[in-house]
Amino acid sequence: MGMKKILYTFLLLFGVTLHVSKSIAQENQNQADLEALYTAIQKTPSYKNQLKGDKAYQQLYEDVKLKIVDADEKQAFRQLSRLVSAINDNHLGFYRTPDTALKTLYSSVILDNRDSLRRRLQQKPESDLEGVYYASNQQFGLYAKGDNAYQIVSLAKGFVTAEIFYTPYGGYDMLLYSGKPTPYQLIKNTRLVNGTLIGTPFTKFKEKKFSVLDKGSENYEYKKINDQIGYLRLSSFSSSNTNIKKSEEFYATIADKLTAEKLIVDLRGNTGGGYKTSRKFLDLLKKYKEEIFVLQNSATVSNAEQFILELRPLKKVTTLGEQTKGMITFGSNYGKKIVLPSGRFTFYPTDMKGTNRDLAYESKGINPDITLDVFKSDWIEQTLEYINKKP
Secondary structure, three states: OOHHHHHHHHHHHHHHHHHHHHHHHHHHHHHHHHHHHHHHHHOOHHHHHHOOOOHHHHHHHHHHHHHOOOOOHHHHHHHHHHHHHOOOOOOOEEEEOOOOOOOOOOOOOEOOOHHHHHHHHHOOOOOOOOEEEEEOOEEEEEEEOOOOEEEEEEOOOOEEEEEEEEOOOOOEEEEEOOOOOOOOEEEOOOOEEOOEEOOOOOEOOOOOOOOOOOOOOOOEEEEEOOOOEEEEEEOOEOOOHHHHHHHHHHHHHHOOOOOOOEEEEEOOOOOOEOHHHHHHHHHHHHHOOOEEEEEEOOOOOOHHHHHHHHHOOOOOEEEEEOOOOOOOOOOOOOOOOEEOOOOOEEEEOOOOOOOHHHHOOOOOOOOOOEEOOOOOOOHHHHHHHHHHHOO
16 A cells, blocks of 8 residues: 555545544533533422423423433524423523634525515514514514424525423523623513513614613602602612612602502512512502502513512502513522533523412513503603503
């Protein structure tokens, strides 16, 4: 055998060996990540409450275990996400560990006939999940891809930027492939509320939406709108030491001032937190003898949703706005994050037990008593119109 043939044979064998070694390494780290994630999920109260001993979930695990063997990083993430999506707990988080050196991993498949797709989607009613959406001044098309599954594609470049899947508990989860510095992430509980896929950057409308509150840097505000009506804005119930202190200082300034005949309480965009912060405001409002009008939107989350459920049974309370997010039940006391063994993926577990009352609204949200128009005018103005028309 000549020297060239010997060298060629050596390089060929060396290449095969490298490929086999790389495949084995990929398989090993996929398996390690799967076992670590599965173990972490089983420790969460939401898993114990919903899926412990569930044969269907065990079968899901076996299916993921089979499909993850030869999966590349992106496909491994997609498969692992299935274990998280199966749990009706929207405080759970799962995403590619941020790395500024990583590039956005769009789909390698480029969609053709985008103009015809755009025309077809433009005919869809506003209430339909399918349609043309906007994000970062770019146009996207959301369309069905099989039973209870959808894709979002850039109508300019044709890349698939997200996938949406129907969950076993009646919601939708999204795999977003265009985030930076996180190239892909699982977004729990996305659904269409007034033209916006909540929790995502995608919306059907470019027009200003009055459901969104520009709350500035301060989380708390109280003012008199007129002699009869007061306005109280509570934008965060965070239990951080800093926010607890600010909430206590603010509370001290208003505890004796809620004397108006009617009170608007604005919870739009309230990011939640805990009763360590919210309880004093809740007790104050329960003692308030006059009518209360609570503003809520799809960014009203977690403990803010619990706050609404505490107030709603009171006859003096009317809720107005749009459906809340439905991220209410479980949550985390400590904000712990678990980086899986390969270092590629991060899991955010929950540790709160939750209640059956709150679980009824998980992934569904709380509907308002009175729906407000997101495009007509400022929501405080619409609330004042409603108050003035009341007999």
